[in-house]
Amino acid sequence: MEWQAVIDNPLLQDLPFKIELNKWGKILMSPASNNHGRLQYLIGSRLERGKGGGTVIMECSVQTTDGVKVADVAWASDVFIAEHGFQTPYKVAPEICVEITSPSNSKAEMEEKVQLYLAKGAKEVWVCDDRGQTRYYAPIGEMERSREVLDGF
Template sequence: MNAGLDLPEIGDRHAFNLARWKEICEDPQLAKVGGRVESDAHGHILMSPPPGFSHSSRQSAILLLLSKKKGGRALAECPVSTSGGVRGVDVVWLSDLRAESALKENILLTSPEICVEVLSPGNTRAEMEEKRALLFEAGAGEVWFCDTKGRMFFFLKNQPDEAVEKSELCPDFPAVVE
């Protein structure tokens, strides 16, 4: 980088994400837009259209199933600060203990223990692999994917690139969600 360029550096990732997220949430024009809004590592806005019916249906079913797990709570559309910006997660399970330490100004600075992405036809493998890596890096214990047929794929922090047969945190979670 040319030493003569006067460009800001991102020193504290979470402070940057918090400040940028506040700007995004307070933008009256963005408040009028439907769909998901996230940010990338540079603070640029990423937008996705609202999910379809089957996506919403599976997201709700997963939320209801996870809400039965004791010691925490299940949430939908949860913003998480990552090294790749503020990313929205379709469904999370967050322990009460982690909620106390991770929440700051409406964003989680540490990923919930379980992060679930309900895949849409427009998602790519590279996009989902990147998101899974970002969530593990931010502290997730497990990242789950629900594909467009409702099949569940469970990834564990100690084995992040290879799906396993079942969750360690919710071993009775079904392999297929309708």
Template sequence: MSTTRAEEHQGRWQEIVADPSLQELPYKVETNQRGQIVLSPHRPDHSYAQGDIIELLYEHGEEGRPFPKFPLATEAGVRVPDVVWVTPERREEMDKAGDPPTLAPEICIEVMSENNDWDEMHSKRTLYLEAGAEEVWVVTEEGAVRFFADEETEASEVLPEFPEHV
């Protein structure tokens, strides 16, 4: 039985999670396609945006639940969307897809910051959709929410009442 690249990244992620020297890092931790650790520093405005998104998801996403900083094994390493939204049914499927799962939540959300750009967001968007996300949202530094499925849409099809601005 052959393993996929995403499954190989699951093993590397387990090594990282078990490493005591990495337990208290004040950074968002991801891996790249070579399994190398990528660190991103946190900023208060980024955390504020994540909190606002989570609050709005609770208001508009009755059938699912939001989670912050959710690890997802992709073909190009373990990525950690800033916020995800997942239904109970998808969560059951994800729980069967390894740790971290190779199956994405229905919605993966990234918050833009000075540490990333639209090329990176396009790459992450592609990875999340390939892993099964129905939508990927990108929240700009100004708070505008951009919704993507196969292409950019005016609003979310999964949660159509979610506002265009956070």
């Protein structure tokens, strides 16, 4: 299945799941909780304040070598948006991609997503647990804090 077919399919609209595609075009679904939505909002708001420009995107689709992955939150600079607009899915990852873990996510799955977003050009990938504890990754490896958001997170 192609990503546009997922977006256009009326049967897949308004599902209480995050939908992604694997590299074979099969649909993967993860249940989303209200806390998950709350964390998306908090992280997006913090990115908006901390970056002082650019665009925050919720449910940001990125074409990776393992299919379409959907970052829970992403931040894209004005330069990124000028170059890529809002193409769906992005062929290049925005500068910051954030994944919020769900109970169904394994550590290996999250580590793989970090590497997939970094391989597609993300400067940082954040992984946030259900308590709001966040780990930060860059191409050089795990970092103590974000280097992209000056007021910390």
